Amino acid sequence: xxxxxxxxxxxxxxxxxxxxxxxxxxxxxxxxxxxxxxxxxxxxxxxxxxxxxxxxxxxxxxxxxxxxxxxxxxxxxxxxxxxxxxxxxxxxxxxxxxxxxxxxxxxxxxxxxxxxxxxxxxxxxxxxxxxxxxxxxxxxxxxxxxxxxxxxxxxxxxxxxxxxxxxxxxxxxxxxxxxxxxxxxxxxxxxxxxxxxxxxxxxxxxxxxxxxxxxxxxxxxxxxxxxxxxxxxxxxxxxxxxxxxxxxxxxxxxxxxxxxxxxxxxxxxxxxxxxxxxxxxxxxxxxxxxxxxxxxxxxxxxxxxxxxxxxxxxxxxxxxxxxxxxxxxxxxxxxxxxxxxxxxxxxxxxxxxxxxxxxxxxxxxxxxxxxxxxxxxxxxxxxxxxxxxxxxx
Ligand code: PLP
Numbered sequence: 001x002x003x004x005x006x007x008x009x010x011x012x013x014x015x016x017x018x019x020x021x022x023x024x025x026x027x028x029x030x031x032x033x034x035x036x037x038x039x040x041x042x043x044x045x046x047x048x049x050x051x052x053x054x055x056x057x058x059x060x061x062x063x064x065x066x067x068x069x070x071x072x073x074x075x076x077x078x079x080x081x082x083x084x085x086x087x088x089x090x091x092x093x094x095x096x097x098x099x100x101x102x103x104x105x106x107x108x109x110x111x112x113x114x115x116x117x118x119x120x121x122x123x124x125x126x127x128x129x130x131x132x133x134x135x136x137x138x139x140x141x142x143x144x145x146x147x148x149x150x151x152x153x154x155x156x157x158x159x160x161x162x163x164x165x166x167x168x169x170x171x172x173x174x175x176x177x178x179x180x181x182x183x184x185x186x187x188x189x190x191x192x193x194x195x196x197x198x199x200x201x202x203x204x205x206x207x208x209x210x211x212x213x214x215x216x217x218x219x220x221x222x223x224x225x226x227x228x229x230x231x232x233x234x235x236x237x238x239x240x241x242x243x244x245x246x247x248x249x250x251x252x253x254x255x256x257x258x259x260x261x262x263x264x265x266x267x268x269x270x271x272x273x274x275x276x277x278x279x280x281x282x283x284x285x286x287x288x289x290x291x292x293x294x295x296x297x298x299x300x301x302x303x304x305x306x307x308x309x310x311x312x313x314x315x316x317x318x319x320x321x322x323x324x325x326x327x328x329x330x331x332x333x334x335x336x337x338x339x340x341x342x343x344x345x346x347x348x349x350x351x352x353x354x355x356x357x358x359x360x361x362x363x364x365x366x367x368x369x370x371x372x373x374x375x376x377x378x379x380x381x382x383x384x385x386x387x388x389x390x391x392x393x
Contacts, residue, residue: 011139017132017362018042024246024346025356032354038385040163040312040373041356043177043330045241047191047304049285050297053240056288060281074277077268078104078249082283085290086249086274092295095219101253101264103271104286106246106278108207108235113137114274115203115250116169117229118266123168127158129178129367131205149366156181156324156333160194167199172220175208178363178372179333180249180325188223195229201256201263202230207248210239210302212328224357227253231263238330240289240298245279247286306332308382309375333360337393345371353388 023040029037049057063069083099090097105111112133124138128147138145148163150156156179172184172191181377183191195202204220212218219234220226236247242248259265272390278286288294308325313326316334323334336345342359349355349371360370375382 005139006142008140012136017358020362021346021356021358025350028350035354037350037354037356038381038388039356039376040375040377040382040385041358043238043303043374043376044243045301045376046378047241047301049241049245050289050294050301051238052291052294052297053285053288055376056294057285058108060114060284064281071280074280074283076272076275077284078102078278079280082287083208083249085287089290090219090221092136093218093222095221097219097221097251098254101251101359103250103252103267104278104283105248105250105275106282107237107242107248108233108250109133110206111248111250112203112233114270115233115267116141116143116262117270119169123166125163126364127173127176128365129156129172129363129370130171130173131177131324132363134173134203134205135364138169147364147366150176150179150181151366152322152335157183157187159187159190159319160362161190165195170195170200170202171205172202173205173207174217175211175325175329177208177329178331178358178360178367178370180327180329180331181333182212182214182328183297185217185223188217188226189221192220192223192226192229196225200229202226204230205234206232208238208329209234210298211306211330214328216328221251221253222304227255229256231256236286236289239299239302240294242286242289245282245285246375247282304379305375307339308379311325311382311386312373312375315390315393318390319393326375332371332373332375334371336360336369336371339369342368342371349389349392353385353392355385355388 083102086102087099124143124145126134128149148158150158209218220230232251236242252267254264256263309326312332315322321334323332326332342361346359356370360367
């Protein structure tokens with residue numbers, strides 16, 4: 001082939017973090033077939049879909065089997081019944097979002113990656129450590145990424161203090177993956193004020209909002225003024241176990257601007273051109289997850305994961321290992337004991353306890369020396385892993 005390719009792809013690491021982890025685990029398992037490996041690494045759920053969700057999927061499937069109720073292409077922005085259910089979900093925790101500003105998606109990752117289509121070569125600010133998709137999608141598009149560091153001093157919740165006042169695309173993730181740290185309303189208000197003052201746009205990832213139970217904001221729109229400077233990406237992946245079912249949404253407020261070159265109009269245009277909607281059966285499943293009955297079942301699953309998180313947190317406390325997360329998040333972010341590097345600690349846990357976690361260095365330079373454990377395993381796996389780590393650490 002003689003076509004010039006997008007050389008920006010050379011700027012991103014050739015393999016994704018979890019492929020690296022999987023490769024090392026596979027090699028270890030092949031060399032030690034007698035060892036039982038316990039996985040507290042990848043951020044995927046393990047509990048099945050809630051019964052209310054399954055019933056809705058069956059009903060919707062039956063509708064698809066009947067010419068009178070069959071549905072073809074779904075509306076690009078989502079069926080009204082789901083956009084309205086999402087708006088009611090926000091209202092349930094006191095946040096007003098217009099159904100018309102809600103765009104139903106096949107999950108947060110695609111929209112987070114695709115939203116950068118709307119911008120020219122603008123400066124981008126990303127917290128470090130964080131979910132790697134923000135950095136990689138901007139590097140692929142040729143943009144320069146600036147980092148704002150999360151560390152022990154700021155509780156892994158960086159603030160805009162000290163940043164130059166240029167407009168930027170600013171990514172925020174709360175509860176954060178990987179650190180589990182959650183912004184307070186005051187902490188988010190600092191970012192909203194900064195964005196309004198500088199003419200920046202916040203891209204807010206609230207994929208783990210359902211884990212928040214202490215009154216911290218579950219949406220950036222809990223902060224006054226955010227509707228003029230923020231887009232929000234959310235997902236049912238972790239709220240309702242939809243990692244394999246695929247449904248989420250993005251809120252692009254009309255109040256971000258007017259005219260053909262306003263984020264909402266552009267996102268409408270972009271989605272109408274490149275996206276053909278989420279399957280009807282999945283949207284009915286999502287509607288059911290957001291119903292009172294469905295949400296109660298989803299919250300019971302989240303309580304199960306939080307119980308696992310508490311087991312890990314108790315162990316870390318007992319061992320005097322500093323960590324964040326684990327209360328409003330399925331993630332626990334710990335400092336590697338003994339000054340070990342992230343991958344050194346990964347190898348130690350794998351080889352000496354057969355426990356798999358995720359090296360913090362995979363989430364950014366500031367993640368070096370840290371390690372992520374997740375609470376998404378079964379209770380039995382988590383218990384056994386905690387017992388092994390109790391002996392090892
Ligand atoms: N945002 C964060 C912070 C995540 O950790 C994840 C998945 O792990 C996603 C978004 C992607 O979610 P989805 O499954 O909706 O694409």
